Amino acid sequence: MLDWTDRHCRHFHRQLTRQTRLYTEMVTTGALRFGDQARHLDYGAEEHPLALQLGGSEPEELAHATRLARQWGYDEVNLNCGCPSERVQRGAFGACLMAEALLVADCVRAMREAAEPSQAGQAALPVTVKHRIGIDKEESYAFVRDFVGTVAEAGCEVFIVHARNAWLKGLSPKENREVPPLRYELVYQLKREFPQLTIVLNGGVKTNEEIAAHLAHVDGVMVGREAYHNPWLMADWDTRFWGEAADPASDRDAVEQAMVRYMAERHAAAATPWAHIARHMLGLHNGLSGARRWRQAWSDHRLKGEPPESVYRHAHRGAPAAA
Numbered sequence: 001m002l003d004w005t006d007r008h009c010r011h012f013h014r015q016l017t018r019q020t021r022l023y024t025e026m027v028t029t030g031a032l033r034f035g036d037q038a039r040h041l042d043y044g045a046e047e048h049p050l051a052l053q054l055g056g057s058e059p060e061e062l063a064h065a066t067r068l069a070r071q072w073g074y075d076e077v078n079l080n081c082g083c084p085s086e087r088v089q090r091g092a093f094g095a096c097l098m099a100e101a102l103l104v105a106d107c108v109r110a111m112r113e114a115a116e117p118s119q120a121g122q123a124a125l126p127v128t129v130k131h132r133i134g135i136d137k138e139e140s141y142a143f144v145r146d147f148v149g150t151v152a153e154a155g156c157e158v159f160i161v162h163a164r165n166a167w168l169k170g171l172s173p174k175e176n177r178e179v180p181p182l183r184y185e186l187v188y189q190l191k192r193e194f195p196q197l198t199i200v201l202n203g204g205v206k207t208n209e210e211i212a213a214h215l216a217h218v219d220g221v222m223v224g225r226e227a228y229h230n231p232w233l234m235a236d237w238d239t240r241f242w243g244e245a246a247d248p249a250s251d252r253d254a255v256e257q258a259m260v261r262y263m264a265e266r267h268a269a270a271a272t273p274w275a276h277i278a279r280h281m282l283g284l285h286n287g288l289s290g291a292r293r294w295r296q297a298w299s300d301h302r303l304k305g306e307p308p309e310s311v312y313r314h315a316h317r318g319a320p321a322a323a
């Protein structure tokens, strides 16, 4: 998620779940061609499994970006066909690509070729697509079925489906994450029609019970905003959904202390201000009494000259209830 799931956010989420796949912010092919590659692509080893999401619509450019993803050791490369923003549309990618399934198929073919390993014995990097169930007033199941069918013929085996239409005009991207209504049934139907494909449902999922209910119909669930705003939701995913014997964090305080250590490390390594990291964990105590006070300390700009250990102490002076 743009501006949210940067490497610091992902490091934080890794304190809560080791197994769940994490996604980068969308990176455009142009930014990788002309921008600072390391700034866009560098990450910590603990972030695996990690997918790089790309924005673009030119097969050659996407192939170039996919080669970079392979060199940098990502576990998946994902093409964004779901973003409705006008800026993205001007670049002719994101959700407007759903109207051009044949072009998306060409993109996927080029990406898959670039994803082939350079040495025998290595696995190819999986190429996946994230998309909507339709665009504008095109609400028929046939539209999304034909899109998936065409792109699957080019070799894409994993589809992450945001279960609401993208409106290319008249709504801001923020509004378009709430309206029009979610239609999960169409995503379930895709799984029934294409049982050989991996279908991952996305949109509006807020609880572990909802995740479990969707998993009866599809192969996976992607959680966006709720994971960001209420990250403790993820704390038992490794045992609950991945069959692990234990979860990584025993309580919220252990996570916070690990983040304080990380803030000190990043400051030493790259002079990263702690506030750039702390902003991603402000939802950690959501729903608990004292959460507001705690959050205020970690977002208090007057403390920005202090080391993170002292902000931690400040945040716990009126300590939130035990985790």
Ligand SMILES: Cc1cc2nc3c(=O)[nH]c(=O)nc-3n(C[C@H](O)[C@H](O)[C@H](O)COP(=O)(O)O)c2cc1C
Binding pocket: 001, 002, 003, 004, 025, 026, 053, 080, 082, 083, 130, 162, 177, 202, 203, 204, 205, 222, 223, 224, 225, 226
């Ligand atoms: C701040 C923000 C940034 C987002 N950036 C991206 C993005 O870069 N790529 C993408 O595929 N979706 C992006 N999305 C959409 C989410 O991935 C997700 O599809 C959408 O929010 C619905 O899922 P949710 O209800 O679980 O949040 C973004 C959402 C938000 C709130």
